[in-house]
Amino acid sequence: MIVKDLKLRNFRNYETAEVQFSPGLNVITGLNAQGKTNLLESLVYLSLTRSFRITEDSALIRSGCDFASLACTVQDKDRTIQLGSVIYSGGKTLSVNRVPVKRTSEFVGKLNTVLFSPDDLGIFLDAPRERRRLLDQEITKVSSGYLFALQNYRNLLKDRNALLKQNVRDDSYMEILEERMIREEETVILGRRAFIQAINENLPEYYRRLSGEDAEVRIAYQSCIPLDSEIKSSLKKMYDLSREKDLLFHSTGSGIHREDIAFTMNGTNVISCASQGQKRMILLSFKLAILNYIEAASSTKAVLLLDDVLSELDRNRQKTLMALISNSVQCIITGTEIPEFISRKQLKEFRVDQGKLIQGGSA
Ligand SMILES: Nc1ncnc2c1ncn2[C@@H]1O[C@H](COP(=O)(O)OP(=O)(O)O)[C@@H](O)[C@H]1O
Ligand SMILES: [Mg+2]
Secondary structure, eight states: OEEEEEEEEEETTEEEEEEEOOSSEEEEEOOTTSSHHHHHHHHHHHHHSSOSSOSOGGGGBOTTOSEEEEEEEEEETTEEEEEEEEEETTEEEEEETTEEEOOGGGTTTSSOEEEEOGGGGGGGTSOHHHHHHHHHHHHHTTOHHHHHHHHHHHHHHHHHHHHHHSSSOOHHHHHHHHHHHHHHHHHHHHHHHHHHHHHHHHHHHHHHHHHOOOOOEEEEEEOSSOTTSOHHHHHHHHHHHHHHHHHHHTSOOSSGGGOEEEEEETTEEGGGTOOHHHHHHHHHHHHHHHHHHHHHHHSSOOEEEEOSOGGGSOHHHHHHHHHHHTTTSOEEEEESSOOTTSOGGGEEEEEEETTEEEESSOO
16 A cells, blocks of 8 residues: 555644655655654554654644644555644544544554564563553554454453452352453464464575675564464463462462563574664564565555664665665655765655655755
């Protein structure tokens, strides 16, 4: 899929912006703090209905304004989809083809983006919750059933925890809850297993090519059940083993809400062995592998958003990266300048200056 155009009003430091993207490579240049990341953020918002930088939507509204509005046109094979959102202090509205939608799941997945941002480098050291969020976010892009199961599981988990806090035991209600949880957890674990397997098909090769190193980079699934085990019976066993302890601690200690992934290099967690530069390339390789995953699972390509990535790479790696993505995918990339090895003919260039975006090289 490609995003054909984007219209913003009162979003971050943009009063208004209208962009027509090229289906290939788009480069947004500008000095620091002019609005480059803001523009990518608006596309991520239209993709996921939330920002990757903040949790409070109100910060997205231009200072002094009452609302922000975002709209884009997505072309997915022969389908054209219009997505819109209005953010105001009390909440947000979402629309698909100008028809308001209530559920996030009706909106998410219409525009799929994969973002690389230097801020993502925290992911290696973050709490497991952040890595799960990343995992869930990517799988949700290709499976609304996954999102549905996850939401159902969260509600059931709340019910089970409430039950664990009661003074009286209710074993039959506990059994019903666990049975339902197992059903939802099976969907989630299947989704996570498929994601991890798909990523590992491409991640090691991307890393080798980008880094030029002969190292094996993979992700490992730290699951609540043994890795290749039959899911339902393993989950049943898990609950049977943990129930008494859960009653004692009044909370559910095991399950998909405690799972994690680890990035490994030659079998060792990268936290303890990779340099900052290597972590950057691991993350970049991971994002490229996610593009393959989305394409394989949904038979459409996601839009690649690369925030400030080139300035951190040396010339050879810049070239390798551009060769890896060239032509195969729509890419929107930000930076202070365009490296001279990229021909101007191959790209559409925009420049942003204090929230004003214009096409072409000079503001
Ligand atoms: N809600 C807002 N209203 C007005 N300006 C904002 C808002 N949020 C962020 N900004 C401004 O946006 C700029 C940062 O934009 P950003 O896209 O992060 O810059 P960069 O071009 O370096 O990526 C800053 O000048 C900041 O003050
Ligand atoms: Mg930025």
